[in-house]
Structures are given as C-alpha cells and as structure tokens.
Amino acid sequence: MCRHNPAHNPILCILPPYVLDGIANNGTQKQRAAALRTKSADNTFRAMRIAQQVPSSATQHAPVPLAELKPVRTIYHARNQQNLPGDVVRAEGGPEVAGDDAANEAYDGLGATFNFFADVFGRNSIDDAGMRLDATVHFGDDYNNAFWNSMQMVFGDGDGELFNRFTISLDIIGHELAHGVIEDEAGLQYLNQPGALNESLADVFGSMVRQYAGRESARDASWLIGDGLFTGNVNGVALRSMKDPGSAFDDPVIGKDPQPKHMDDYVNTFSDNGGVHINSGIPNHAFYRVATALGGHAWEKAGRIWYDAMCDPRVRPNTGFVRFARVTADIAGRRYGAGSTEQRAVYAGWDAVGIGLLASDL
Template structure:
C-alpha cells in the first residue's frame, strides 16, 4: 500500500490514507494525535523520496539486482535494525542472517517474515529475492513513537510499534510483510503506475502475493485460507478482522473510529475518485476478488496454478505500466491458455473469475 504516486519514488505504506483520515476525524484526542503525526511523517518521507534525499547515504549498500545479476542459487541475507523509537534509519543492528532469535518479538517477526517471503518466491517461482538478483532484505523495527504504519521504500522495510489502542505492532501479520515486499517485485517487473486502475492492480498484486505467502507458510488450501490482509493488526477495541478481505471486499471492518471498509467487489461498484491516487487502495478489491474467485474455482493450493498465472502475467511484456483491469485480465487468460491449455479448467476458472467481478473476457 503506497502513500503516494510514482512507481520509482513511492513509499508503500501498510495503512491506506483513508483509515488515517477517519481516525483523525473520529478518534479520541490521543488517537487523532497519533494519526496526524503518522500522516505528517509519511508526508515528510514522500518529500524526501521525491527530492532524492532519502535513502542511506551514510553507508554502503550491498550489491543487488541493480548491480549484479547472478544465476547462483538463491541465498537469504536478512538484516534487522532497531530505531529504538527514534526516526533515524537504519538504526542499531540487532539481528543478522543466521543469528539466533533476539527475544524482541518485533525483531524476530520481521526476520521470520522476510525469510518466509524470500522462501516463497525462491521455492515456488524460482525467483532470487524480490528483484530476482539476490537483493539483501533489510528491515527496521521500533520506528518512531506510537507510529501507526509500516512501509517499503524501495530499499528496506520499516515498522512502527502501533499505538496499542487501535493498532498492534506492525510486524504481526505475515501477509502484510509479504504485501510490502511484493511491491518490490512489481517495481522490478511490470512497474505498474501508482494511479487509477494500474495503481489498484499494483496494490492487488501485493495482496495476492501477501496472501499466498501466508498460505504457503501455513500450507493452506484455498478453502482453508482466511483470504484476509492484515489479520491481527487491529487491537480488540476495533470492530474488524483485518485491513481487507479478498473473499468479501467491503466486509473487513465496520468501526465507529475507522469507518466502514470501502472496498468494492464488482465493477458496478467501482469508485471514481481523485483521492487515494485515484482509489488505488479502494478499487484493488475488484482484482483481489477476481483472484479469489479464480483460485477457489481451481482449488487446491492457490500458489500452484492461480498464483503462477498471476506471477507470469505480471512478468509479461504486454502488461504496460498503465495497464487497466481489463488489459491485465486478458493477459492472465492468455497465460492460463499457454500454461494449461485452451480447454483446461485453469483457463475456464480465469475467464469465470474475472466475469464474477464484471470483467468479460
């Protein structure tokens, strides 16, 4: 989930801006203060990214996809830092690859989440890290004070502790970690522009892979998976189960402070807006539900067939940076045809799955 537009200069944040706006409007004084501070900090990061001043000019980055492409076997390289409630990145080194658990739950959840994401792409799609060239994965935890967000800034992951009132720690959901890192896969492949339908596709691709990473980690079939993004992120004070539901978009939360989940599940409900970069977090519910429909129609493990179709489509040169839902859907149908055949159940599931959200192929 990104805080701003521009695929090369985005900061992809966990919390959609409409949630922070609702908290600032409806929350208690302390909740409102935390939301406004989070929005202010996110705006500062956006400005730094757009001006080219962010990043880590004070230290040398490990060579990655941008520098070295290698056919060698994928090898995990994880590094976890703590900002110790400051706003300085990357912070103090706490756990490096191969070291034992630190005892800090956020450090260890981040370490495990980065590892689960790496393993998924390596083992299922033979991808060498998120850039397919061995990118070292880094994360900073305990960022800021009561910081209600987490983000991927094209260099590393950053996690806030949450305020303890509305949000738990932001390392708590594996699918959220997978979602954020998967923005890096999209950056490397289709480079979907972060605006309107292509931006909603960008968000949806991260939800798809985030859910698949969790399902693979838990070895769940399509009927066992919860199809939720961000389960566990809300505290018990919130009337909701997650940030989004792929199975039933629009049903994830309905809370006096956070408002009601605004996601549509069908093109008849498509939200035309200039807010949220043209509704990228809202309208992603439509391709999300299409993937759910395809995966459950095929059955079994979603990453084996439905996920492979989506992954190959993301890498297909016909998916342009400004791709619409329909353009992407047509590529998924053709990929299914190529992988499984014109009369295959997989191809029919793709056709029927998109039709279920109002996109005829």
C-alpha cells in the same frame, strides 16, 4: 532521513489513508495525535525525491542454483525515531532478539517471503539477483503503518489502542516486499487503476506468502490482509478481505471498509492516489474466485498465472484491470491449454467482478 530513489515508486504503505482519516476525525485525543503524526510522516516520505540509487545485486551475483537460494537479512532498531535504517539487532543466521517480538517477526517474515518466491517461482529475492533484505522495526512514535521504500521494509509499533505492532501479520510483510517485486517486474504506476492493480498484486502475493507458510489450501485460507493488526477495541477482523471486499471492518472510529468487489461499484476519487487501496478489492476478488475454483494451493495454478502475467512485457506501467485480465487469460490458455479448466476459471473469475473477456480480446 528516509532515503528514496526517484526512479521508483513512492513509499508504499499497508495502511490506507482513509483509515487514518477516520481516526483523525473520530478518535480520542491520543489516537488522533498518533494518526496525524503517521499521516505527516507518510506525506513527507512520499514527497521526498533523493537521488540515491537502490543497491543492485544484478552485476554482483552470479546465477545461483535454486537449491542454494538463501536470504541475507538484517534487522534494525529505530529506537522510536525516524532515522533509517537504525541500529543492527539481528543479522542473517543470528540468534533471536530477547524480548523483541517485532524484530523476530520481521526476521521470520522476510525469510518466509524470500522462501515463497524462491520455492514457488525460482526467484532470487526481490530483484531476482540476490538483493539483501533489510527491515527496520520500532520506527517512530506510535507509528501506525508499515512501508516499503524501494530499499527496505519499515515497521511501526502501532498506537496500542487501535493497532498492534505492524510485524504481527505475515501477509503484511509479504505484501510490502511484494511491492518490491512488482516494482522490479511491472513497474505499475501508483495511481488510479494501475495503482489499484499494484495494491492488488501485493495483496495476492502477501496472502499466498501466508498460505504457503501454513500450507493452507485456497479453500481453507482466510483471505484476510492484516489479520491480527487491529486490537480488541476495533470492530473489524483485518484491513481487507479478498473473499468479501467491503466486509473487513465497520467501526465508529476508523469507519467502514470501502472496498468494492465489482466494477459496478468502482469508486472514482482523487483521494488515496485515485483509490488504489479501495478499488484493489475488484482484482483481489477476481483472484480469490480463480484460486478457490481451481482448488488445491493458490500458488500452484492461480498464483503461477498471476506471477507470469506480472512479469509479462504486455503489462506496462499504465496497465489497468482489463489489460491485466486479458494477459492472465492468455497465459492460462498457453500454460494449461485453450479452453482448459484453468483458463475457464480465469474467465469466470474476472466475469464475476464485472470484467468480461472474449476470445477476441486475447
């Protein structure tokens, strides 16, 4: 049974529902069956409200010097069932699991995400208090998704026809764990603009996890989310493109990438929790514009501004794009100086996606 704490967000999945809808409508019988099983499982998990507290390390861990921050990872094997967490196959410091790429990719991805938040932001795991990092691989039967359920990561193997295993892309792992950080700091509602901002922040940090691991500059990075997830049967490069939202895929089975990159094309919809995976393209592109304008590594300036904004008390659960943009601009001015190159880049980045800011907005 999938455990869930009702005080937290519903499970947060990497694969948008509109992709599964496309497969259910246009795929082969096998592809449709896998998509429908995935949708059924996802809908069930979202509906569950089991009163079980997420283990908190806040009262169990004394402050740890930054140089001593270390992850505590455990990887479980679900044996293609839907019982969580499953059987332990690798614990912290243990050897690689022979012949199991998913288990080893999950272990390495959890470590890379922990190291990114620790090294760049001095953060001690998801809750900044040493929370252990658990992940289950080989979940379900051809399960086409990965999700964070407020307690752990869960990865499906994909159907092998349209999707590879969901541990294959480091930015997916970073994205899902970042949902935990967002939940802990901003608590953004998973609906409409706050939900799209939630998804965007997860993409921002997921992309930076990958860039940090590869020491990529902002201008050299691909800015793709889910690169490698599609098999060769899909006409697409990734689930999303922060560089050019709307261009990630155009396939007769899964459909066309619906993301806008400008407020003129904002999608008003009741599906996808009010378009959380769709309209996230707008703040995604704003961050891309800021990071590439500033150059260097995305996490050094743009990432710091976005992280500080996420942690700012002015960002409340119902925060939309404009309020978040105002906070980033204010933080850029406070950190780097009013009228600085950094603050001007933030103004320009938001303006490029149709969110113009004035000094009086701050």
